Amino acid sequence: MTISSPTDSIKLPPESLRVFETSIDSWAWDDSLLTVNCCGYQKLMTIDLNRKRDQGRVDYQLIYLVGGKGSFELEHQSQDVHKGQIVLYTPNVPQNYTYFAKDATEAYWIHFTGHGVHDYLHQCGLLDAAILTVGLVDEVGELFKKIIRELNMKKPLHEHVTSAYLLTLLALLGRKLQSSDKQGKEEHHSDIHMIMEIMHENYSQHLVVSELAKKCNLSLFRFIHKFKDVTGTTPGQYVTNIRINEAKKMLSETSLHVKEVASIVGYDNPLYFSRVFCQAVGIPPSRYKDQEEL
16 A cells, blocks of 8 residues: 555555555655655565665665565675664665565665754764664654654645654664663673772772772783773772762761861871862862861
């Protein structure tokens, strides 16, 4: 079934075709930040579908597979794109892809343009690879449906509404990509995160860096290097930062004296504590407490 906005007509293809496609065109070549040109959904049932555009198109196209798979000619080689993955074509890039009915391919697609598109796609990380994996995101599918509905109904200001939906759609895809990257990094650094928790729970005690390294099954050198990669500072300085932050809370929120605070956060020598505090904060703890009490 094809729904096209120029005539608002519904055409039923022959039974042998069995390709469900909703396509809405709204060509608005103005100087907008972002404009949706057309949007659609395809579900292959009994026949194959091939798109071949040797010169590409003058606008951007994003394809989001939600079922089956497709065969795409990307970077001079044929690559399979599976459900949960997206392909983004930039202007004037050749497009050659095929959906096979036997794979039961389902895909949303959208064409768009605008002077702010490239920068926005870059911010969302959608230009980082030819194929990007985002998984099946219900919110994204719903946004595609809303865009199709808006273009079909053509209510007042529908151009602005579809642009807003597309901005949200791209942002959600970008967030999904960044969340996946962050999760992968967190899993890779789970040992350091465990040590950070130990530090926060036991900052007032004497923590030996070599012992912390053993908990991670790392050499002392490798542990310090990895810890600094994750936190931006050394293990010793990280503990010091925790102690100073806790001391600042106590000095400003309690009636404890400097000597008492020093002992609580792990410093037996109050003079040494004052020196470390002054280096970190810029003023002695006694003056900091006086200022907070004003």
